[in-house]
Amino acid sequence: MAKVLMKGNEAIGAAAIKAGCKYFFGYPITPQNELPEYMARELPNIGGVFLQAESEVAAINMVYGAAGAGARVMTSSSSPGIALKQEGISYIAGAELPCVIVNIVRGGPGLGGIQPAQSDYYQATRGGGNGDYRHLVYAPATIQETVDLLMEAFDVAEQYRNPVMVIGDGMIGQMMEPVEFKEPKKRPIAPKTWSTDGTKGERKPNIINSLYIDPQELEDHVIRLENKYAEMKENETRYENYNVKDADVVVVAYGTTSRVVKNAIAKCEEEGIKIGLIRPITLWPFPDKAFEEITDRTKGILTVEMSTGQMIDDVKIAINGRKPVHFYGRTGGMVPIPDAIVEEIKKISGGVK
Amino acid sequence: MQERVIIAGFGGQGVMSMGQLLTYAGMIENKNVSWLPSYGPEMRGGTANCNVMVSDEPIGSPIVTEATVAIVMNRPSLDKFESDVLPEGNLLINSSLIDIKSERDDLNIHYIPANELADELGNSKVANMVMLGAYLELTKAVKTESIIEAFKKVFGESKANLVAINKEALEKGAEAVR
Structure with missing residues (x-):
């Protein structure tokens, strides 16, 4: 298909x-409004349903029901x-239902602003909901990658019968780039024998639930979830490594920020400084394995984020004290400029040798 | 080749669509492209702008920090973006609405009376295309035919009747800097 x-x-x-998404429930907020607008326009044409809920809380519970x-x-x-x-996300994870949640991140806390930010890293990877749950978080850097993921x-x-989050920011949401729609590779998806779509008098009713009063029963449930999360960690972790081996400094950045970092790296290369990039594509599971490529030559790691420092916690866990x-970071909707990143890199590398 | 372009003006001058045409034309020519608009509560009255990249190389950040070209359609845009153009870059000024000269002496500066030239064609709305025509003549970033092909994609077949006047406007702009 043409781009x-x-x-x-x-x-x-x-x-x-x-x-194959046929149902969308949401509530308007900048900078993602073109997405529900698109769904409102297109879903009725394919026999789907677009519904603007009375609130975000209602919308996620409608997702819970449809899932x-x-x-x-x-x-x-x-x-x-x-x-x-x-x-709602915690309930959906607890009830083991599949759905996709898109977060086009803006500055915070509170209502914050509307410009690009990455200050929802904790919210996305640690979860704002209660309980021992996890969900995959994809953090694409281009429109093509956004579409693919x-x-x-x-x-x-x-x-995995689990919610999946795709996280972007105002820049990913608002910018235009060429895209091509490609079929994702086939996955083993079991028939939905668990869904509450009517017994037709042929089976016992299915029950969707996240309540387990018996603590032993709940512990068993949570351990089963935990095993599922371990499997996701094993099979679904993704990252892009660029020149990490024998780099003077390795930069870690995702999404929009990774693109600015690529410009900074090009500038450093012109000056003969060797810089690597680790770009997590999944924020959860975090790509710990990507850090194994770092060699003794590397003087330090630089984490660049549009926040005051959230992913850096995972970077420190992954590097486990091997390197400083x-x-x-910039925050509040400010996007770092390449020159500022170059300056930070040079502080660590000590400049050109 | 890497064109890093800032296009700015006030809402309604067609700066966003000018950028989209350039981006789409670049894509038609198999170049790497990106289009990044300003967004927010600044749409009416103030400056609207977009960043366009058209490049043979892969594109890193779509944010233009070191512009090769700035096309400014009104005075606030000149004030805001004049300093973002790299030395030896092109600064295209809509002299119909901007009555001052640029303070930069290290740029190739072109004063184009875009609104007057558009009026001569009988449609003041094509002032943006006059500026785009001048830009293409100066940089040869993409072919005029690609812009015309992009026009149908960006504005739809229903606007196909406007292709002729837009073509004339591109030519008028090219003449102005030839």
């Missing part, structure tokens, strides 16, 4: 529909709206 030029938010909508009935369903929002959905996210969600870990 088309699409805005990130609309490309997400198109990818979702191509992946329980076995439908391919998605919701999207931006930071404070995703905060409101956390309770979003289409795959529906399959992954059903394979430094931080540079």
Whole structure:
């Protein structure tokens, strides 16, 4: 199929529909509004349902219901709206239902601003909901990657019966880049024998539930979930490593920030400084393995984020004290510029040798 | 080749669609492209702008920090983006609405009376295409035919009747800097 030029938010909508998503529940918030707009326009044409709920809390619970009935369903929002959905996400994870949640992140805390940010890393990877639950978090850096991961996210969600989050920011949502819609690779997805789509008098009713009063029963349930998360960690972790071996400094960055870092790296290379990049594509599971490539030559690690430092915790866990870990970030909707990152890199590398 | 372009003006001057045409045309020519708009509560009255990259190399950040070209359609845009152009870069100024000269002496500066030239064609709305025509003549970033092909994609077949006047506007702009 030929490439088309699409805005990130609309490309997400198109990818979702191509992946078989038929139901969307949401509540408006900048900078992701073109996505529900697209779904409102397109879903009725394919016999799907778009519904603007009365609140984010209602929207995520509608997702819970549709997912329980076995439908391919998605919701999207931006930071404070995703905060409101956390309770529902915990229930959906507890009840082991598949769904896709898109967060086009904006600055925070509170209502914050509307410009690009990455200050929802903790919210996405640690979860704002209660209990021992986890969900996959994809953090694409281009519109093409957003589309690819979003289409795959529906399959992954059903394979593991777990919510999957795709996280971008205002820049990913608003910018236009060429995209091509490609079928994701086939995955083993079991028939939805658990869904509450009517017994037709042929079987006992299925029950969707996250309540376990007997503590032993709940512990067994949580351990089963934990085993599932371990399997996700084993099979679904993704990252991109660029020149990590024998780099003077290794930079860690994801999403939009990784693109700015690539410009900074090009500038350093012109000056003869060797810089590597570790770009996590999944924020959870975090790609610990990517750090094994770092050699003795590397003087230090620089984590660059559009936050005051959240992913850096995972970087420190992954590097486990082997190298000093430094931080540079802008926040509140400010995007770092390449020159500022170059300056931070040089502080660690000691300049040109 | 890497074109890093800032296009700026006030809402309604067609700066966003100018950028989209350039981006789409670049894509048609199999170049790497990106289009990044300003967004927020600044749409009416203030400056609207977009960053366009058209490149043979893969594109890193879509944010233009070291512009090769700035196309400014009104005075606030000149004030805001004049300093972002790299030395030896092109600065295209809509002199119909901007009555001052640039303070930079290290740029190739082109004063183009885009609104007057558009009026001569009988449609003041094509001032943006006059500027785009001048830009293409100066940089040869993409072919005029690609812009026309992109026009149908960006504006849809229903606007195909406007292709002729937009073509004329591109030519008028090219003439102005030839």
